[in-house]
Amino acid sequence: MSLIVIGTLAYDTVETSFEKRENVLGGSATHCAVAASRFVKPRLVTVVGNDFKEEHVEALRGCGINLDGLEVADGKTFRWGGRYEPDWNTRHTTFTELNVLGDFDPKLPDSYRDSNFVFLANAVPAIQMKALSQVDKPEFVMADTMNLWIEVARDDLLQLLTRIDAIILNDEEARMLTGENNLIRAASQVLDMGPRYVVLKKGEHGAFIMGKDVHFSLPSYPVVEVLDPTGAGDSFAGGFMGHLAKTGNAKPETLRKAMLYGTVTASFCVQGFGIEQLQTRALADIESRVQELLSIVTL
Amino acid sequence: MSLIVIGTLAYDTVETSFEKRENVLGGSATHCAVAASRFVKPRLVTVVGNDFKEEHVEALRGCGINLDGLEVADGKTFRWGGRYEPDWNTRHTTFTELNVLGDFDPKLPDSYRDSNFVFLANAVPAIQMKALSQVDKPEFVMADTMNLWIEVARDDLLQLLTRIDAIILNDEEARMLTGENNLIRAASQVLDMGPRYVVLKKGEHGAFIMGKDVHFSLPSYPVVEVLDPTGAGDSFAGGFMGHLAKTGNAKPETLRKAMLYGTVTASFCVQGFGIEQLQTRALADIESRVQELLSIVTL
Numbered sequence: 001m002s003l004i005v006i007g008t009l010a011y012d013t014v015e016t017s018f019e020k021r022e023n024v025l026g027g028s029a030t031h032c033a034v035a036a037s038r039f040v041k042p043r044l045v046t047v048v049g050n051d052f053k054e055e056h057v058e059a060l061r062g063c064g065i066n067l068d069g070l071e072v073a074d075g076k077t078f079r080w081g082g083r084y085e086p087d088w089n090t091r092h093t094t095f096t097e098l099n100v101l102g103d104f105d106p107k108l109p110d111s112y113r114d115s116n117f118v119f120l121a122n123a124v125p126a127i128q129m130k131a132l133s134q135v136d137k138p139e140f141v142m143a144d145t146m147n148l149w150i151e152v153a154r155d156d157l158l159q160l161l162t163r164i165d166a167i168i169l170n171d172e173e174a175r176m177l178t179g180e181n182n183l184i185r186a187a188s189q190v191l192d193m194g195p196r197y198v199v200l201k202k203g204e205h206g207a208f209i210m211g212k213d214v215h216f217s218l219p220s221y222p223v224v225e226v227l228d229p230t231g232a233g234d235s236f237a238g239g240f241m242g243h244l245a246k247t248g249n250a251k252p253e254t255l256r257k258a259m260l261y262g263t264v265t266a267s268f269c270v271q272g273f274g275i276e277q278l279q280t281r282a283l284a285d286i287e288s289r290v291q292e293l294l295s296i297v298t299l
Numbered sequence: 300m301s302l303i304v305i306g307t308l309a310y311d312t313v314e315t316s317f318e319k320r321e322n323v324l325g326g327s328a329t330h331c332a333v334a335a336s337r338f339v340k341p342r343l344v345t346v347v348g349n350d351f352k353e354e355h356v357e358a359l360r361g362c363g364i365n366l367d368g369l370e371v372a373d374g375k376t377f378r379w380g381g382r383y384e385p386d387w388n389t390r391h392t393t394f395t396e397l398n399v400l401g402d403f404d405p406k407l408p409d410s411y412r413d414s415n416f417v418f419l420a421n422a423v424p425a426i427q428m429k430a431l432s433q434v435d436k437p438e439f440v441m442a443d444t445m446n447l448w449i450e451v452a453r454d455d456l457l458q459l460l461t462r463i464d465a466i467i468l469n470d471e472e473a474r475m476l477t478g479e480n481n482l483i484r485a486a487s488q489v490l491d492m493g494p495r496y497v498v499l500k501k502g503e504h505g506a507f508i509m510g511k512d513v514h515f516s517l518p519s520y521p522v523v524e525v526l527d528p529t530g531a532g533d534s535f536a537g538g539f540m541g542h543l544a545k546t547g548n549a550k551p552e553t554l555r556k557a558m559l560y561g562t563v564t565a566s567f568c569v570q571g572f573g574i575e576q577l578q579t580r581a582l583a584d585i586e587s588r589v590q591e592l593l594s595i596v597t598l
Contacts, residue, residue, distance in 0.1 A: 087480055181386055183503075184521040204482075205504035206518060208595075217595050219505060219516040222483040256598050296507075296516050297596055299555050 001139070003245035004069075004112055005033045005238070006045040006131045007121025008101055009052075013081035013094070014228050014273060021228075024274040025056050027078065028121035028144065031231030034275040035238025035265040036119075037063040038283050039246040042238075043112045045069035045131065049077040049100045063279055068109045073100040088229055089203060108134040117245040119237055120164070122146050125156035132163060140250040142166040142199070144237060150176050162194035165250065166211075168237055170201045184210075197255065199240065199262075201233055209259055214252040218259050221267035221293050228273045232266045235278060239265030239286070264289045300438070302544035303368075303411055304332045304537070305344040305430045306420025307400055308351075312380035312393070313527050313572060320527075323573040324355050326377065327420035327443065330530030333574040334537025334564040335418075336362040337582050338545040341537075342411045344368035344430065348376040348399045362578055367408045372399040387528055388502060407433040416544040418536055419463070421445050424455035431462060439549040441465040441498070443536060449475050461493035464549065465510075467536055469500045483509075496554065498539065498561075500532055508558055513551040517558050520566035520592050527572045531565040534577060538564030538585070563588045 007029030013022045029046045036042040043066040050072055061067055078101035081094035104127060113136045120128040120143040128143055135141075141164040149157050150173060157177075161167060167190060171183055177193075180186040183200060187210045190198045197211035208217035240262035247254045264286050268277045306328030312321045328345045335341040342365040349371055360366055377400035380393035403426060412435045419427040419442035427442055434440075440463040448456050449472060456476075460466060466489060470482055476492075479485040482499060486509045489497045496510035507516035539561035546553045563585050567576045 182523060182525070184523050202504065205501065208518065215521075215595050216598075217518040217521075219507065219518060222514075222516075224481060224483050226481070253598070260598070294598070296514050298598075299515075299552070299559075299593070 001040075001116040001245050001248045002043060002114065003036055003040050003117040003119065003241055004043040004045065004108070004115035004135065005029050005036060005119045005121060005241075006106055006128070007032065007119075007123055007234075008078055008104075009046040009048050010078045010080045012230060012274065013079070014230050015081075015083040015094070016228060017084070017086045019227070021273050025059065026080070026231055026274050028123075028234045030060070030275060031234035031269065032119055032121050032238035032241070033060070033065050034063050034278050035235040035269065036242035036245070037065050038239070038265065038278065038281060038286055039242030039261070041066055042242070042245075043069060043115060045106050045108060045112065047071040047073050047100050047104045049073060049075045052077050059275070059279060069106075069112055071107070073103070075100040082230060084229065088226055091229075106131040106134075116140070117241055118142070119241045120144065121234060121237070125149050125153050125160045129156070129160055129163065140165045140244060142168055142237065142241060144168050144233070145173065147173055147176055158193060161190075164195050166197035166199060167195045168199040168201065168233070168240075170203065170233060174198070174200055199259075201236060203229075203232075207236065207259060207263060209255055214255050216256045216259055218263050218293075218297060221263055221289060222296070223267050223270055226270045229270045231274070232269050235269035236262040236266040239263075260290050260293060261286065264293060300339075300415040300544050300547045301342065301413065302335055302339050302416040302418065302540055303342040303344065303407070303414035303434065304328050304335060304418045304420060304540075305405055305427070306331065306418075306422055306533075307377055307403075308345040308347050309377045309379045311529060311573065312378070313529055314380075314382040314393070315527060316383070316385045318526070320572050324358065325379070325530055325573050327422075327533045329359070329574065330533035330568065331418055331420050331537035331540070332359070332364050333362050333577050334534040334568065335541035335544070336364050337538070337564065337577065337580060337585055338541030338560070340365055341541070341544075342368060342414060344405050344407060344411065346370040346372050346399050346403045348372060348374045351376050358574070358578065368405075368411055370406070372402070374399040381529060383528065387525055390528075405430040405433075415439070416540055417441070418540045419443065420533060420536070424448050424452050424459045428455070428459055428462065439464045439543060441467055441536065441540060443467050443532070444472065446472055446475055457492060460489075463494050465496035465498060466494045467498040467500065467532070467539075469502065469532060473497070473499055498558075500535060502528075502531075506535065506558060506562060508554055513554050515555045515558055517562050517592070517596060520562055520588060521595070522566050522569055525569045528569045530573070531568050534568035535561035535565040538562075559589050559592060560585065563592060
């Protein structure tokens with residue numbers, strides 16, 4: 001079944017304790033779409049500037065991503081810079097240049113309107129809703145968000161929460177959205193806000209999904225060497241949604257398995273900068289690591 | 300099979316964001332023995348002062364704990380005070396009064412020398428070794444430690460590590476012992492120091508066990524209301540060792556299951572002050588929660 005991914009594309013400047021890289025192909029939709037492209041041929045909706053390099057268009061196309069929804073606007077591509085503390089858990093945003101993203105007004109190509117599975121990557125909630133309204137009959141919609149929108153666009157976000165099937169949050173976002181420190185209680189409160197499911201990511205500590213008919217928790221895949229955590233959450237979402245779209249349903253058992261695929265795609269993501277690891281991996285690599293993860297979590 | 304627990308008994312003063320309790324029956328060996336007593340009749344080796352209350356002797360005996368190794372020394376029982384930050388993850392020690400613990404020199408009753416399973420709760424490593432040397436032919440020995448001994452008694456601790464089967468550490472201790480931030484790498488390095496297994500506790504984020512023939516990871520049981528985390532790690536150890544002793548072996552499959560029992564006993568511990576929750580729970584309660592946890596971690 002078809003999966004559409006709507007969100008940002010960025011050139012990232014990433015500093016870790018070991019290395020600094022500039023103009024790394026990144027952005028929420030990029031990471032998600034590349035991860036999902038290991039499962040299906042995702043449809044991408046995003047905007048880039050006319051400085052966007054042809055080699056990057058080719059990299060995305062080479063992943064099997066449908067680029068009909070890639071808008072090239074006059075101006076520069078969105079740029080973001082981040083620096084990680086040695087413990088990887090603390091990230092400082094060093095700069096943000098919205099550029100063409102400032103006027104992002106997603107228009108879905110007609111050929112995308114019949115998409116079954118929808119991922120609304122992190123963006124202004126009003127923009128996420130506008131994009132969603134252009135999908136005719138979505139079967140399963142998951143959205144991401146961030147601390148900024150929880151603070152400055154809370155009403156829109158609450159409205160969005162009533163229109164989607166699942167929200168994916170990290171621990172900090174869940175706590176900020178609910179004012180609840182205990183993550184199980186926070187997840188319950190998020191469910192009360194509308195979505196049927198909440199996927200709660202805890203970084204190196206794994207993730208869980210909670211809803212009326214499912215509660216499943218996983219540790220993260222044990223990565224020995226992290227190179228760059230940027231995009232891990234979006235890669236998780238890509239693996240998760242990719243598995244749903246490939247399977248063609250969002251039944252509880254499919255959602256559980258999707259958590260495994262999300263966890264494993266995220267583990268590949270952090271082992272390289274940008275999409276460099278995931279774009280070289282086949283579904284077979286992912287399946288192999290899923291089996292390994294299963295061996296670690298199964299009695 | 301028989302389990303022996305060697306460690307401290309304390310009167311704790313615990314402050315949380317919600318409540319303060321004084322002279323709560325606690326201590327590493329107490330928490331461990333009470334948790335283990337849900338599985339077998341553990342043998343306890345510890346020291347108390349002559350202020351130790353008869354009602355607390357009765358409480359421990361009521362749990363089915365063998366108290367032949369309970370030494371009553373002239374002086375006051377060890378006292379410890381701690382205060383938790385609202386997020387539960389940060390604990391401040393408010394005071395420590397060693398009292399009779401200062402001269403603790405564990406002497407095992409002859410009837411304890413044939414113990415099969417041994418838990419050396421947190422204590423001076425030299426004392427732990429001295430106690431261990433009094434067990435004739437232990438089948439499986441697990442030890443706990445703390446940041447203080449890693450700093451001030453490192454050589455003794457390294458010696459201890461070559462004499463035991465398993466070490467149980469929290470994330471902070473594992474990082475301090477190895478100087479390695481990545482917990483998987485830290486665990487590998489601990490294994491290089493001698494023990495066959497390392498059990499690594501991550502508080503609310505669960506725990507994993509790693510060794511040559513086993514690698515198993517679990518999230519924590521989703522506790523909605525924490526009252527007092529004191530003793531959670533020792534209760535984990537008690538459930539873990541209790542299951543091994545009850546099963547009578549330390550095969551990889553038994554170690555995996557022991558992780559479940561450790562996780563669940565710890566979850567009961569944090570729902571009350573001191574031993575008040577665990578002492579009222581039967582093995583059936585634990586089994587029921589183990590099944591619940593399994594449903595959350597099984598595909």
